[in-house]
Amino acid sequence: MAVFGSLSERLTSALSSLRTKGKLSAADVDGTVREIRRALLEADVSLEVVKDFTGKIRERALADDVSKALNPAQQVVQIVNEELIAILGGETAQLTFAKTPPTVIMLAGLQGSGKTTFAGKLAKYLKGQGHTPVLVACDLQRPNAVTQLTIVAEQAGVEIFAPEPGNGKGNPVAVAKAGVKFAKQKLFDTVIIDTAGRLGVDEALMKEARAVRDATDPDEVLFVLDAMIGQDAVVTAKAFQDGVDFTGVVLTKLDGDARGGAALSVRGLTNRPIIFASTGESLDELEPFYPDRMASRILDLGDILTLIEQAQKNFTEEESEKVAEKLATDSFTLADFLDQLQQVRKMGSMKGMLGMLPGANKMKAQIDNFDEKEIDRTEAIIRSMTPAERTTPKLLNGSRRLRIAKGSGMTVTDVNALVTRFEAAAKMMKTVARGGTPNIPGMGPMPGARAKAKPVVKKGSKSGNPAKRAAENAAIASPPAVTGNAFGVGESAEAPSDKDMETMRRLLERGGL
Amino acid sequence: MAWGLGKAFTKLFSSARQIEAHDWDDLEDTLVQADFGPAVTDETLAAVHRVADASATLDTDDLRRILGEVLEERLAKFDPTLNLKSSTGQPAVVLVVGVNGVGKTTTIGKFAKFIATRGKRAIVGAADTFRAAAVDQLATWAERAGVDIVRPTVDGQDPAAVAYQTVERAIAEGHDVVIIDTAGRLHTKSGLMDELGKIKRVVEKIVPIAEVLLVLDATTGQNGLNQATAFLEHAGVTGLVLTKLDGSARGGFVFAVQEESTIPVKLVGQGEGIDDLTGFTPHVFVRQLLD
Numbered sequence: 001m002a003v004f005g006s007l008s009e010r011l012t013s014a015l016s017s018l019r020t021k022g023k024l025s026a027a028d029v030d031g032t033v034r035e036i037r038r039a040l041l042e043a044d045v046s047l048e049v050v051k052d053f054t055g056k057i058r059e060r061a062l063a064d065d066v067s068k069a070l071n072p073a074q075q076v077v078q079i080v081n082e083e084l085i086a087i088l089g090g091e092t093a094q095l096t097f098a099k100t101p102p103t104v105i106m107l108a109g110l111q112g113s114g115k116t117t118f119a120g121k122l123a124k125y126l127k128g129q130g131h132t133p134v135l136v137a138c139d140l141q142r143p144n145a146v147t148q149l150t151i152v153a154e155q156a157g158v159e160i161f162a163p164e165p166g167n168g169k170g171n172p173v174a175v176a177k178a179g180v181k182f183a184k185q186k187l188f189d190t191v192i193i194d195t196a197g198r199l200g201v202d203e204a205l206m207k208e209a210r211a212v213r214d215a216t217d218p219d220e221v222l223f224v225l226d227a228m229i230g231q232d233a234v235v236t237a238k239a240f241q242d243g244v245d246f247t248g249v250v251l252t253k254l255d256g257d258a259r260g261g262a263a264l265s266v267r268g269l270t271n272r273p274i275i276f277a278s279t280g281e282s283l284d285e286l287e288p289f290y291p292d293r294m295a296s297r298i299l300d301l302g303d304i305l306t307l308i309e310q311a312q313k314n315f316t317e318e319e320s321e322k323v324a325e326k327l328a329t330d331s332f333t334l335a336d337f338l339d340q341l342q343q344v345r346k347m348g349s350m351k352g353m354l355g356m357l358p359g360a361n362k363m364k365a366q367i368d369n370f371d372e373k374e375i376d377r378t379e380a381i382i383r384s385m386t387p388a389e390r391t392t393p394k395l396l397n398g399s400r401r402l403r404i405a406k407g408s409g410m411t412v413t414d415v416n417a418l419v420t421r422f423e424a425a426a427k428m429m430k431t432v433a434r435g436g437t438p439n440i441p442g443m444g445p446m447p448g449a450r451a452k453a454k455p456v457v458k459k460g461s462k463s464g465n466p467a468k469r470a471a472e473n474a475a476i477a478s479p480p481a482v483t484g485n486a487f488g489v490g491e492s493a494e495a496p497s498d499k500d501m502e503t504m505r506r507l508l509e510r511g512g513l
Numbered sequence: 514m515a516w517g518l519g520k521a522f523t524k525l526f527s528s529a530r531q532i533e534a535h536d537w538d539d540l541e542d543t544l545v546q547a548d549f550g551p552a553v554t555d556e557t558l559a560a561v562h563r564v565a566d567a568s569a570t571l572d573t574d575d576l577r578r579i580l581g582e583v584l585e586e587r588l589a590k591f592d593p594t595l596n597l598k599s600s601t602g603q604p605a606v607v608l609v610v611g612v613n614g615v616g617k618t619t620t621i622g623k624f625a626k627f628i629a630t631r632g633k634r635a636i637v638g639a640a641d642t643f644r645a646a647a648v649d650q651l652a653t654w655a656e657r658a659g660v661d662i663v664r665p666t667v668d669g670q671d672p673a674a675v676a677y678q679t680v681e682r683a684i685a686e687g688h689d690v691v692i693i694d695t696a697g698r699l700h701t702k703s704g705l706m707d708e709l710g711k712i713k714r715v716v717e718k719i720v721p722i723a724e725v726l727l728v729l730d731a732t733t734g735q736n737g738l739n740q741a742t743a744f745l746e747h748a749g750v751t752g753l754v755l756t757k758l759d760g761s762a763r764g765g766f767v768f769a770v771q772e773e774s775t776i777p778v779k780l781v782g783q784g785e786g787i788d789d790l791t792g793f794t795p796h797v798f799v800r801q802l803l804d
Contacts, residue, residue, distance in 0.1 A: 038551045045733030047545050109801040111757070112614025112730060114644075116787075143618075143653035144646045151645035199760040200695070226614065230734020232762035239761075253613065256699040257739055345549060 029061045045261030046234040046257040049268035072200030079307040093273030098219045101189035109224035114252035117192040120152030122285040133190040136179030138172040139163035141196035176212045221246040227254045233265040241270050252278040338382045380408040532571045549765035588795035591777035596723050598701025604683045606691045611728035613697030616756040623790035633689040636661045638679030640672035643696035673715040700743030711749040728754045731764035742776040753780035759783045
C-alpha cells in the first residue's frame with residue numbers, strides 16, 4: 001500500500017523544516033510551499049494542479065483564521081491534508097447502471113494503459129456481483145487485441161462478442177452497435193466495450209471513439225489511466241474529456257511504486273471520480289477506489305494528525321521548553337522523568353500511540369508485547385522516593401533502595417535497574433541536547449539496529465517538542481528492555497530493520513514539527 | 514516535429530525579443546511539464562543561467578540556443594551506439610524488457626524491420642508466454658517485418674526455454690540478430706524480475722547477450738527512473754528505448770534516467786508505423802524537443 005509513500009515522505013520532510021514558533025510568516029510559508037510544490041512535482045502531479053494546490057495552501061496558511069492552538073508546521077499539515085481530501089475527496093464513486101438493461105460501459109485510454117486487462121477484471125467483478133456481462137471487442141487496431149480479449153473473457157468466465165478479427169480490419173462503430181444489440185437479444189445486463197488505445201493527439205482515432213460513444217449511448221465511459229503517467233496526464237485527460245467526455249476514471253498499475261500523482265491530477269483537472277483501482281495482473285486484482293483512504297495514504301499522516309492533536313492538548317510549549325533547558329543544563333532529574341511519564345500517559349495508551357506511528361505495522365510484534373504496566377511500575381518506584389532522592393539520585397544508598405523497593409512493591413533489582421537506566425538515559429539526552437553523538441555506557445548490549453537509532457535523537461530534545469521527546473524516552477528506555485527488563489519488549493522481539501528505524505526517525509522529526 | 518516541446522515553447526520563443534524575468538518562470542514550467550523532474554529542471558535552469566548571465570544582452574533566440582546546447586551536452590555524455598556484432602554461430606542476442614504496456618512487442622516488430630532493412634537476418638523469440646495473445650501479436654509484427662519467429666511449443670512455456678530455443682535456431686539457421694520479447698512486468702515484482710535473470714543466464718549458456726534493451730514509455734513520469742534502476746539491477750540493462758514519442762508526452766525524464774542509471778538511450782519510437790523506430794541522436798532529439 002505504499003503507492004503514495006514517497007509523496008508523504010516528501011511532504012513530511014518539507015513540513016518538518018518549519019520549526020519556527022508562533023504565527024506563520026510569509027517567508028515560512030513560501031519556503032514550505034516551494035518544498036510542497038517540489039514534492040508534488042516529483043510525484044508526477046501535473047504542474048497546473050500543483051500550482052492551484054500550493055496557491056490554496058499559501059492563501060490559507062497566511063490567512064488569519066488558522067487555529068492559534070497549533071504551531072506553524074502543524075497548521076500546514078492540517079491545511080495540506082484538508083486540501084488533499086478536498087481534491088480526492090467525497091464518497092466512493094459507484095458505477096451507474098441503466099434503468100433498463102443492458103448497461104453499456106465503454107473503455108477508453110492510451111495504448112498500454114491496461115484497457116483489455118481491465119475489461120476482463122471488470123467483467124469478472126460484475127459477474128461476481130450477479131450481473132451478466134458481455135465483452136465487446138472493438139479494438140480492431142492493435143495486432144491480436146481481439147484474441148487477447150477472447151482469452152481474457154474465457155479467464156473471466158464471461159461471454160465475448162467479437163464478430164471481427166481485428167488487426168486493422170472491421171469497423172469498431174458497427175461492432176459496438178451490434179454488440180449492444182446482441183446483449184439485448186441474449187439478455188446480457190451489462191455490455192463492456194473495449195476500444196483501441198489511442199493517443200490524445202490523434203484526432204482521427206478520437207473521432208472514432210466519439211462515434212462508438214454516440215452509437216451506443218453508454219451509461220459509463222471509463223477513462224483507463226496508467227498510474228505511472230507523468231505530466232502528460234493533463235494533456236491526455238483533457239483530450240479524452242473533450243474527445244469522449246468520460247464519466248469516470250480507472251487507475252491501473254497501482255501495484256507498482258509510482259507515486260501516482262496522476263490521481264490528483266486527473267481529479268483536479270476533470271473533476272471526474274476515480275471509480276476503480278487496478279492492482280495486479282490477475283483478474284481478481286480490482287478494487288473500488290476509496291478517495292478518503294487514498295487521501296490518508298497520500299499523506300500517510302491521518303493518524304499523525306490525531307497524534308498531533310493529542311500532543312497539543314496535553315503538552316504546553318512552556319513545559320517543553322523547561323524540559324529542554326533542563327536536559328541541556330544537566331538538571332534533568334527523576335522528578336522530571338516522572339513528569340514526562342505522566343505526560344505520555346495523558347496522551348492515552350502507549351500501545352495505541354505507538355500504533356499510530358507510520359511504519360508501526362512492521363513493528364507490530366514489539367508493540368503488542370509492550371507492557372503498559374511497566375510505566376505504572378516505573379512510576380511507583382519513583383513515587384516511593386523522597387523529593388530529595390528524586391532530584392539527587394546519588395543519595396540512593398542500599399537502605400534507601402530497599403525502602404523504595406518495599407514502598408513500591410518491587411524488588412531492589414528493579415530499583416537498581418531503573419536508576420541505572422535513568423542515569424544512562426539522562427547522560428545520553430544531555431549529550432544530544434548539547435548536539436553531540438551519544439555514547440551510551442552501561443546500557444548493556446544493544447542490537448545493531450538500536451545503535452542505528454542514535455540519529456533519532458540527534459536533533460534531540462532541543463526542538464522542545466513533547467511528542468518527539470516522549471517517543472525518545474520510549475526509545476531510550478527500551479534498550480534495557482531488550483536485555484530483558486524494561487518496557488516489556490521481549491528479548492525475542494525482532495529488532496526493527498534499518499528501514500523501520502528510518503521510518504521512526506522521520507516520524508520523530510515529524511513529531512518534532 | 515509532432516512530438517516536440519514545440520507548442521509549449523511557442524509562447525516563449527515565438528519571436529526574438531529581450532528576455533524578461535517571467536520568461537525564466539515560463540521556461541521552468543515548460544521543462545517541468547516535459548517531465549524533466551524538479552531536480553533536472555533546476556540544474557538545467559542553473560546551467561542556462563550561467564551562460565546567459567555572462568552576456569550583456571539576451572533575447573529569446575539566444576535563450577533557446579543556450580538551452581539547446583545545455584541539453585545536448587547532457588545527452589551527449591552517453592554513447593547511443595547499438596552493439597549488434599555477430600558472426601556465424603554467434604548471433605547478436607537482444608533481450609527486450611520493460612513494464613506492462615510500454616510497447617515492447619511493437620518495438621520488437623519495428624526493430625526487426627530496422628535490422629532487416631540493414632541487410633541482416635533477424636529472428637524473434639516470443640518469450641512473453643504470460644499475457645494473453647502476446648505471442649500472436651508478435652507473430653503479426655514478425656510477419657509485417659518479414660522475419661522468422663520462434664513460438665512456445667506449449668502454452669505458458671517457461672520463457673527461458675523459448676529464449677534458448679530461439680538462439681539455438683538462430684545458430685542453426687545462421688541468423689545475425691536474435692530479438693527476444695519478454696512479458697511486461699512491474700519492476701516492483703521481485704519474483705518476475707528474477708525470471709529475467711534466469712532468461713539471461715540460460716541464453717548466455719550458448720552465446721553472450723549483446724544488448725538488454727529497456728523499453729520506456731514517454732508518457733511515464735518520474736517513475737521511469739525507478740524502472741531503469743530496478744531493471745538495471747535485475748536484468749543488466751544496456752540500453753533504453755523511448756517509445757510513444759508521437760503523442761503529447763516529451764519524455765524529459767530520460768535526462769534523469771540516463772544520468773542516474775548511466776544507461777544510454779539507444780532507440781526512439783515515434784509512431785505506430787513499422788518504420789517509426791530510429792537510432793537516438795542527442796542533436797536530433799534536442800532539436801525536435803525545442804522546435
